[in-house]
Each structure stands twice: as C-alpha cells, then as structure tokens.
Amino acid sequence: MQWRQIHRWLGLWAGALALLIGVTGLILTFFPVRDTWQAVRAEPGLPVALLAQRTAAQVAGIEEIRRLPSGDIVAYSFDGDQARASRIDPASGQVLGDYQASAVERWVRNLHRSFMLDDPGRLGAAGVALAMLLLTLSGTLMLARRLGGWRRLVAGRIRGTPAQRIHGFTGRILVLVLALSSLTALYMSASTFSLIPSDADVDPDVISAPGELPDLPVGAQPLLQALSADGLRKLNFPSPDDPEDVWTISTDAGDGWIDRRSGHVLAWHPASVARTAYDWIYALHTGQGLWAWALVLGLAGLCIPVFWVTGFLIWRQGRVQVPRLENNSPARRADTLIFVASEGGTTWGFAQALHEALARNGHAVHTAPLERFQVPESARQVFILAASYGDGQAPAHAARALDRIARLTAGTVPVTVLGFGDRQFPAFCGYAEALDRTLRAAGWPQTLPLDCIHQQSAQQFDRWGAALSRALGEELALNYVPRIPPLFPLEVVERQDYAGGTADPTVILRLRWQDSGAMARLMGRSMPHFEAGDLVGIVPPGSPVPRYYSLASGFRDGFLEICVRRMPGGVCSGFLHGLKPGDRIQAFIKSNPGFTLGVSRHPVVLIGAGTGVAPLAGFIRGNVRKTPMFLYFGARNPDEDFYFGTALRHWLEEGRLSALRTAFSRIKDGGGYVQDALRRDADRLRALVAQGAVLRVCGSRPMAAGVAEALNEILRPLGLDVRGLRERGRYAEDVF
DSSP states (O other), X not given: OOHHHHHHHHHHHSHHHHHHHHHHHHHHTHHHHHHHHHOOOOOTTOBHHHHHHHHHHHSTTEEEEEEOTTSOEEEEEXXXXXXXXXXXXXXXXXXXXXXXXXXXHHXXXXXXHHTTOHHHHHHHHHHHHHHHHHHHHHHHXXXXXXXXXXXXXXXXXXXXXXXXXXXXXXXXXXXXXXXHHHHHHHHHHHHHTTSXXXXXXXXXXXXXXXXXXXXXXXXXXXXXXXXXXGGEEEEEOOOTXXXXXXXXXXXXXXXXXEOTTTOOEEEEEEOOHHHHHHHHHHHHHHOTTOHHHHHHHHHHHHHHHHHHHHHHHHHHHHHHTSOOOSSOOOGGGOSEEEEEEOSSSTHHXXXXXXXXXXXXXXXXXXXXXXXXXXXXXXXXXXXXXXXXXXXXXXXXXXXXXXXXHHHSOOOSSOEEEEEEEOTTXXXXXXXXXXXXXXXXXXXXXXXXXXEEEETXXXXXXXXXXXXXXXXXXXXXXXXXXXXXXXXXXXXXEEEEEEOOTTTOOEEEEEEEOOOOOHHHHHTTOSOOOOOTTOEEEEOOTTOSSOEEEEOSSXXXXXXXXXXXXXXXXXXHHHHHHTOOTTOEEEEEEEXXXXXXXXXXXXXXXXXXXXXXXXXXXXXXXXXXXXXXXXXXXXXXXXXXXXXXXXXXXXXXXXXXXXXXXXXXTTSTTSBOSHHHHHHHTHHHHHHHHHTTOEEEEEEOHHHHHHHXXXXXXXXXXXXXXXXXXXXXXXXXXXXX
C-alpha cells in the first residue's frame, strides 16, 4: 500500500473523529487567549514571599496559592467549612472575585481528550492522533511529488481542481503545526498511560522541627524571598493544626520543602528533564501560557474541517468520474482489452469511448484497472490508457502495475499505450512513458507508437482515434463526450475584426455576464472567478464537445475577452465569428493553473505568436503593479494580424508593458519569426533570466518548439535551459 492509499483511507475512515478533535481543539484554543487577556499578572521579579504576605493578609484561612499558565494568581482557602477559590491582585493581595474553571471548558476538554469514554476514549484519541500524523506525513510526501520535488514544496504552484488546490495549499501552510500537534498528543497519551514518565515521584520524609519558637512569618522566609513569582506554580501553606507540617513550593525550576519555624530548606529537588519536557509539550499542544501560539493552533483546528471536506470532494470526484461500462466482456473471452490508470477518474471517460467504439464494431471488449493487467489467449489487441500523477508517478491504484508488467513474459499481442497528462508538469506523461519503455524493452509489439493527450483534449483524442482506425483497418467512432460543468450566459458587447489574410480572419470578442446577486454567489451559481490565461469552454450548437479558448482578461476586468481565428470547417470558430453585439452564448470556465501568472516579484518574459498573444495580453492588462514585463510577439503582417496592437501600445505608455519586440514573417524586413526576435535580444534575455525572470509561451506547437530551441541557445552560457526553468516553475507554455 502506497502513501496515497494510506492517506486516502485514513482520511476517509478516521476523518470523522479527526473532525471532532479538530473542532473541539479549535474551541479549546479560545480559552488560553481569553485567560491571557483577562489575567492580572504579578509585576516582573515580585518575590514569592511578598506575594504570599499580601495574599495572606487579605484571605482568611488560606491554604494554597497557584499561578495559572495565563499569569493569573488564585488563592484557595476555607471560610468555615466552605472551600473558596479567589482571583488575587498580586500588587495588593486584594480579592478580585471568585475563580471557577469554566464548565464548558471542562466538558469540551473531556470530549477532546477521551470522547467522554475514559481510558477507552483516551486510547481512541491517541489512535486518531497517530492517524493525523500519518495523514500529515503522507500528504507532505504526495504534495512534494506532485510539485516535482522537495525543492518546490514551499513555493511551487499547486495545480488541480479547486478542492485539490485548497487541500494542498492549506496542508503546505500548516504541515509543521499539524505534525507537532499530533506528536505532542501522542506524547501526552503515552504519559497518561505511564509509557513515558512525566515527572519524578518525589515526596521526601520531612517535618518541621518541634520547638517553642513561633512560625517564621511568610514574608521572612529566605527561600520564598529568593524565588520570583514569575516561575511560581503553587505554594502550600503549612496547616495550623499540624505543628510538623511544612511549607511546600513548586516552581518551574524545581520543588522545595521549608521548615515553618526556622525557614531552613529541608529538601530541594530540581525539576526533572521529564517534567520540563512534558511542560513544554503540554504548552505546545494546548497553547496554555502561549496565547499567540494558541491562535496558530486554532487556525490548524479550523483547517481540519477544510481538509475533511476537500478530501471528501477529491475522493468523490474520482468515484463519480469512473463510468459504468455496459457489455464489459469477461477477460478470458475478450479479443480486445483496455486497461486504465487514472488518479482523478477522468481517463475512464476516454476508456469508455474507446470501449463502446470497439464494441459497436463487434469486438468482445474487456476494460479494467491497470493493476489487473493480463493478456489471455483470446486477446488480439491490448490498450493501456495511463494518466501520470505529479512528477510522472503512477496513479495510486496502479502503484505496482509497472513492476507486475515488467515480470511478465512478452507475447505477440500488440500493446498500445496512450498517455494523459498536463504539459505544465515537469514530467508530462512520465508514467505512460515508463510503461511504454518497459513494454518495448520486454519485446511487446504495438499497433501505434506512444501518444500523449494534453489536459484531456477531446480534439487530440479524436486524432489518435483516426490514426487507430487506419492502423486497424476499421472505422472507429470515438464518441467521447466530456463532462460539462455548469454553464453561464454571456452576452457579446464588442467585436474587433482582423483580416488575417485571405484564409483565416480573426475576431476579438468581448463578452459580459450579469451579476446574479448575493444569494446566487453564495450558492455558487454566479460566474466563477477566473484569471487571464484560464480557459473558457464553449459548446457550439449541434456539438457535444466544447472548444477551449485562452482568456485575455481576468474576472476583475469585468468582462471576458477571447481571440478566435476562424478555422476552415471549424464548427465552433465559425459559430463565434457569426456572433454580433447583443447575441448570447453559454459557456463555462476551466482553470489553467499551470499557465496563469499570478503575482510575480520578478521580471516576466512573454512570448507569443498569432492568437497565442491573447492570454499574454491579459497578463499585461492585469499588471497594475507595473512589474517589468517584456513581450515578444510574432505574426505575419502588422496590417492584418497584429492582435491587441492598439492596446499594447497603450499599455507601453502606461508602464504595464516595459518593452515590445515584434517579428512579422510575411513582410520585407519584418524580422522573421518570434524566435528570431529572441536571438536578436539575447543579451537582455540572459540578464532577465539571471534576475529570476519567469517565462510564458503561447502559440502553435511548432512555434513553441522553435522558441524552446532558441532559448536553450541563449541560456547556455548561464548553464540554464528550458527544462530546468520548467522544473523550477519559471517556464510554462500553452500550445495548440
């Protein structure tokens, strides 16, 4: 069982009790903060003797003085047969009022420590603490892998669904606090059951020497004069009815026993290491005496429900996205087998489309998780659809599938691998590549070479399906229909047309949405927030498959802007080009966290060509802090496809854009391609990258490859390359 499985099942099964402990812990952190702010503390350096003298003069029948972790001084006494506890003003000894521990605090603490079940409950609470420690460790390991290594654990951008980002970000912020809270809880539980000593059991056999001398006044006791109230825990007065009784004092430094008549120290035991350790561990776990730390613990307790809810949503999302397959033939009778490795469940939708297409063509198809990989005698084709997790890791359920496949003897049945991933991760489709290498090294044949699908692209999957149809010699209709999230109405308010040459005119569309009101926002039914570089999904009439366009604006701009080139035969681009101001469409937002820019403290280098300039223009538009931004833009003709040209010049004047370098390939002396502009500006680029610049590239795949090649040449003198920048989170591309 791998860390992900441990994390998942512990979170699901121990989550409810952890939620109870988190909520009660959150409530308990309120009391140290309240007590500290309400406490009346002794002045620094006040001798215990003077404190006791002042208190004894005001409180009749006093037996004990305690200094609480908050700093409050409490005197315990008997008024006749009535026991009393009083808060004391240490400056005068005056009684400030009765002291009574909160009944609510006691009830919540009992629920927190033992679920009100005494020792069995304490054992259960210790088990939950151990589960929380394992959850913290496994979550940290998983996050480090997902971000591409331990070096990126602190600053790496967390990608994924909103639930995944919240889950990971919260864990990264509070990992040390959660681990410390779990460890201290385990230590205290071990101490409760005497597995670890919390203090030496010291009770010396001492008495006050009998004699005719009167008791030495408390104010004249030498040891009490020497000890400061700052470290006092409790002071017990000798009983007036027992002439042999002694003064007993407990401090942070140790415990002492004092003769009531002479003031001689009869015994002194320094505080043991075990007691000092327990005191610190108790304070770190409860926040008692450390009000600022109590606030941090409260924040950690508040996040336990966040962990539980987001973890459940992540688990539920994976479960919901696994489809129910009809006509799933038994493996031993199938001629075609499909094996799936999917972390979040989305890859199963593609497997379902392939399964149904092959079944419609008369094949007996068996589809199963990759860990059940087998090739029976009836098999004629095997397909593996494998998603990669983090830095090329296997999905949790398929953790050992690669080793199992490697141990098998290669057969003659072709095994074809199709990978799924996100190019923004350092190891895009790394697990699929590892599977393919293992299969080829063992000698398994293949029908198609390894191919990879970026961000669940339906278009790329259709192209792969067309290639498979040609290879198999049969027509396969891969009817993959992605799950469409809630749609929102958008109205076209403005359009700007570009000739774009004779073949592919382009339009920039600006759309707005209507504010749905506070209640709709609260219920999550309003337009979701988005950033420049995120994607808008548009489903054209008559098509079940959305087309994605990069956003050239952010939510705060108050509008949504896209740049659309009309493609020959393009269903969606043709639909969008036909829109006029006032027309309405339905759309949804798809986050693109690996590419969006966020707030950068370093210079930003933007490189784009054609309509790929759209998200880069959005970054510049949102650069209200005027971070140094440098744009390299390539197109064909400035009169036909200099998209956002007017806006870019305006942003140059405003300072949102620091410099603009252009290259136009279809005009004389236009500068060639955008990678040529990079080479001409090599010295500046090297200087910017040396200053920590982050880079964003957007455009066609051939353009991105040319840009990467040029950048590798430019950065070689610095000992850097595109791969290294990508692994450090400083380089990302959005290609089409």
